Amino acid sequence: xxxxxxxxxxxxxxxxxxxxxxxxxxxxxxxxxxxxxxxxxxxxxxxxxxxxxxxxxxxxxxxxxxxxxxxxxxxxxxxxxxxxxxxxxxxxxxxxxxxxxxxxxxxxxxxxxxxxxxxxxxxxxxxxxxxxxxxxxxxxxxxxxxxxxxxxxxxxxxxxxxxxxxxxxxxxxxxxxxxxxxxxxxxxxxxxx
Amino acid sequence: xxxxxxxxxxxxxxxxxxxxxxxxxxxxxxxxxxxxxxxxxxxxxxxxxxxxxxxxxxxxxxxxxxxxxxxxxxxxxxxxxxxxxxxxxxxxxxxxxxxxxxxxxxxxxxxxxxxxxxxxxxxxxxxxxxxxxxxxxxxxxxxxxxxxxxxxxxxxxxxxxxxxxxxxxxxxxxxxxxxxxxxxxxxxxxxxxxxxxxxxxxxxxxxxxxxxxxxxxxxxxxxxxxxxxxxxxxxxxxxxxxxxxxxxxxxxxxxxxxxxxxxxxxxxxxxxxxxxxxxxxxxxxxxxxxxxxxxxxxxxxxxxxxxxxxxxxxxxxxxxxxxxxxxxxxxxxxxxxxxxxxxxxxxxxxxxxxxxxxxxxxxxxxxxxxxxxxxxxxxxxxxxxxxxxxxxxxxxxxxxxxxxxxxxxxxxxxxxxxxxxxxxxxxxxxxxxxxxxxxxxxxxxxxxxxxxxxxxxxxxxxxxxxxxxxxxxxxxxxxxxxxxxxxxxxxxxxxxxxxxxxxxxxxxxxxxxxxxxxxxxxxxxxxxxxxxxxxxxxxxxxxxxxxxxxxxxxxxxxxxxxxxxxxxxxxxxxxxxxxxxxxxxxxxxxxxx
Numbered sequence: 001x002x003x004x005x006x007x008x009x010x011x012x013x014x015x016x017x018x019x020x021x022x023x024x025x026x027x028x029x030x031x032x033x034x035x036x037x038x039x040x041x042x043x044x045x046x047x048x049x050x051x052x053x054x055x056x057x058x059x060x061x062x063x064x065x066x067x068x069x070x071x072x073x074x075x076x077x078x079x080x081x082x083x084x085x086x087x088x089x090x091x092x093x094x095x096x097x098x099x100x101x102x103x104x105x106x107x108x109x110x111x112x113x114x115x116x117x118x119x120x121x122x123x124x125x126x127x128x129x130x131x132x133x134x135x136x137x138x139x140x141x142x143x144x145x146x147x148x149x150x151x152x153x154x155x156x157x158x159x160x161x162x163x164x165x166x167x168x169x170x171x172x173x174x175x176x177x178x179x180x181x182x183x184x185x186x187x188x189x190x191x192x193x
Numbered sequence: 194x195x196x197x198x199x200x201x202x203x204x205x206x207x208x209x210x211x212x213x214x215x216x217x218x219x220x221x222x223x224x225x226x227x228x229x230x231x232x233x234x235x236x237x238x239x240x241x242x243x244x245x246x247x248x249x250x251x252x253x254x255x256x257x258x259x260x261x262x263x264x265x266x267x268x269x270x271x272x273x274x275x276x277x278x279x280x281x282x283x284x285x286x287x288x289x290x291x292x293x294x295x296x297x298x299x300x301x302x303x304x305x306x307x308x309x310x311x312x313x314x315x316x317x318x319x320x321x322x323x324x325x326x327x328x329x330x331x332x333x334x335x336x337x338x339x340x341x342x343x344x345x346x347x348x349x350x351x352x353x354x355x356x357x358x359x360x361x362x363x364x365x366x367x368x369x370x371x372x373x374x375x376x377x378x379x380x381x382x383x384x385x386x387x388x389x390x391x392x393x394x395x396x397x398x399x400x401x402x403x404x405x406x407x408x409x410x411x412x413x414x415x416x417x418x419x420x421x422x423x424x425x426x427x428x429x430x431x432x433x434x435x436x437x438x439x440x441x442x443x444x445x446x447x448x449x450x451x452x453x454x455x456x457x458x459x460x461x462x463x464x465x466x467x468x469x470x471x472x473x474x475x476x477x478x479x480x481x482x483x484x485x486x487x488x489x490x491x492x493x494x495x496x497x498x499x500x501x502x503x504x505x506x507x508x509x510x511x512x513x514x515x516x517x518x519x520x521x522x523x524x525x526x527x528x529x530x531x532x533x534x535x536x537x538x539x540x541x542x543x544x545x546x547x548x549x550x551x552x553x554x555x556x557x558x559x560x561x562x563x564x565x566x567x568x569x570x571x572x573x574x575x576x577x578x579x580x581x582x583x584x585x586x587x588x589x590x591x592x593x594x595x596x597x598x599x600x601x602x603x604x605x606x607x608x609x610x611x612x613x614x615x616x617x618x619x620x621x622x623x624x625x626x627x628x629x630x631x632x633x634x635x636x637x638x639x640x641x642x643x644x645x646x647x648x649x650x651x652x653x654x655x656x657x658x659x660x661x662x663x664x665x666x667x668x669x670x671x672x673x674x675x676x677x678x679x680x681x682x683x684x685x686x687x688x689x690x691x692x693x694x695x696x697x698x699x700x701x702x703x704x705x706x707x708x709x710x711x712x713x714x715x716x717x718x719x720x721x722x723x724x725x726x727x728x729x730x731x732x733x734x735x736x737x738x739x740x741x742x743x744x745x746x747x748x749x750x751x752x753x754x755x756x757x758x759x760x761x762x763x764x765x766x767x768x769x770x771x772x773x774x775x776x777x778x779x780x781x782x783x784x785x786x
Contacts (some may be wrong), residue, residue, distance in 0.1 A: 034436075035438075038436045038437065041233065041433075043434070043439075045235055092339065126383045143235065143452075143454065146450070147235060147437060149434075150437050150440065151436075151437055153439065154437070154438045154439055155561065
């Protein structure tokens with residue numbers, strides 16, 4: 001076999017290999033894009049519910065004030081936590097925002113616990129409606145967080161594992177933070193098998 | 194072929210072909226829509242997973258409906274799904290100590306819940322043990338579920354019949370036209386060909402009946418404007434769930450974390466692992482769950498197919514053994530001498546001798562085993578795992594073959610492997626899967642020689658009555674019971690088999706021969722049946738009117754006509770027809786069918 005033929009075969013094989021590698025890289029890149037978009041879409045769902053919660057809190061505070069005005073400390077804590085959460089909403093770091101939101105969740109929990117001591121407040125229809133709406137929003141936040149964390153896990157697995165991490169590095173894909181639950185929600189999970 | 198005959202044939206063919214074109218057009222026009230999905234969203238709607246399954250699958254109900262309903266019941270804490278290890282297939286279903294209020298459950302949700310509850314032993318059932326062991330039962334259960342889900346979807350304005358009254362009316366009218374044309378063509382052929390029996394009218398009637406019957410077959414459901422909107426929204430949910438790659442691999446027990454999302458995911462086809470494990474269809478006959486002894490365990494069942502001795506009676510086994518031995522002896526005694534004329538063919542001589550020896554040995558062995566089989570009969574008590582037809586016998590060209598032997602798989606709790614026994618088919622109707630039975634068996638031939646039902650199984654309570662079929666009418670409850678028919682005909686009877694148009698066919702328990710046909714007809718067919726059969730001897734005091742004529746009797750109560758027809762060996766029991774009619778009339782007068 002002449003040297004030219006050998007060179008041609010080797011060259012052809014190298015070209016084929018290059019095509020395969022480029023094809024794989026394109027598929028991997030598109031998959032990363034799709035996963036990152038899913039993370040962003042999942043985050044948007046959390047964002048919607050969090051904003052809904054911000055909107056409900058002023059009405060809740062006003063309603064509680066009418067029955068328990070002297071519980072100023074708790075009310076102020078709720079307002080302050082809401083303001084901190086709103087301020088953190090412009091922070092791109094998910095961890096910081098999660099901390100602010102978890103603080104708000106805890107203060108809201110204290111507010112509802114306080115309401116137990118005021119039968120008139122509990123009987124107030126507006127308060128009951130707000131409480132129900134907030135509980136519903138909390139549920140939605142919980143599910144949205146599950147979806148977000150699921151999307152982040154899939155995305156991070158792709159970004160960090162070989163050989164996709166090569167494409168991720170070139171394409172500027174970075175691992176995302178999980179939206180972690182607050183202290184109360186991270187209690188021991190009772191599993192019965 | 195004569196030109197006139199060709200013309201008649203072409204006219205008839207064009208008429209029928211034209212009708213089928215119209216039918217095809219109706220199917221195309223009424224085909225369910227494929228709504229465009231709305232943007233991906235995690236927001237769930239108020240529809241139940243089963244209804245969602247219907248609308249997202251282009252108005253065709255799949256097995257996802259039952260599976261997603263089961264997951265939804267788990268999400269709502271009516272049942273608990275627990276995965277004891279790493280293997281999702283080992284998931285078990287548990288009944289909670291205090292179930293939530295069931296008053297808000299939909300009919301099909303109750304349907305699924307009662308199946309789970311009915312199968313639990315000590316409040317537990319493996320998830321993979323929810324499958325059926327009887328094809329007919331599985332179909333009835335599925336049809337009833339389908340009818341209930343479709344009824345809810347229709348009530349909510351999400352679904353409608355694919356062929357509405359207008360379409361069916363048009364198709365029946367066109368069928369009438371086509372049958373007139375076909376009948377006229379056949380009549381014309383009869384006139385010019387000089388045929389003595391002109392088949393014009395019969396052809397027309399036959400054509401009309403066939404085409405009208407085709408028009409009447411329900412082609413399923415289709416969309417509505419509201420249904421399309423709802424489907425588009427749920428398709429958006431499906432896209433959202435598809436976007437989460439991990440969601441497809443969630444096990445059934447993860448419903449405790451994902452709540453109703455997992456149920457809706459199963460409904461829209463976004464779950465892979467959970468849907469693979471969940472199965473409410475027919476089970477695997479070779480790997481059957483048994484709860485005999487109080488704990489759930491799987492039993493591997495073997496169904497012999499090629500054993501010549503399997504299920505044979507002693508006389509047949511003896512006859513075969515003796516025949517083989519006699520043939521062997523004959524070969525040994527006569528063949529070598531008979532082959533003396535061909536001394537050069539030693540090989541053939543040796544082969545004949547070998548076959549003779551083999552046959553003699555086989556016959557002797559079978560004879561010995563048959564005698565041992567008779568002497569070693571034993572009694573087994575256990576749970577019926579599976580029951581199905583094994584061997585059938587032909588009854589002639591025009592009649593369906595009748596079962597002779599059934600496979601009977603019984604778990605006696607001693608081993609996780611067993612081989613099905615051969616049960617004479619006349620005893621098949623006495624037991625049901627899940628029953629506890631005591632059987633006397635011959636171990637070598639695997640034949641059951643005595644069957645005693647010790648206890649009825651849970652699946653008897655779960656057995657679906659042959660109702661709920663939206664395509665065919667249900668068997669009326671006022672029809673004679675098996676006991677009544679047995680008393681009237683003076684012989685054991687098998688459970689009545691359902692027949693088209695609402696009725697039952699009663700067969701003899703021993704040979705499965707048809708003995709009595711009872712048909713209940715309402716509306717116009719009922720009036721026609723009454724006109725045709727209200728003759729012979731009047732039977733006063735039975736219903737609104739009753740007559741008996743030969744081997745036939747007819748009864749009229751309100752708008753319903755019941756016709757009794759004796760068949761075969763039962764034709765001599767005409768004197769008992771009035772009594773049977775009176776039993777039915779009493780039930781018809783006392784309550785709804």
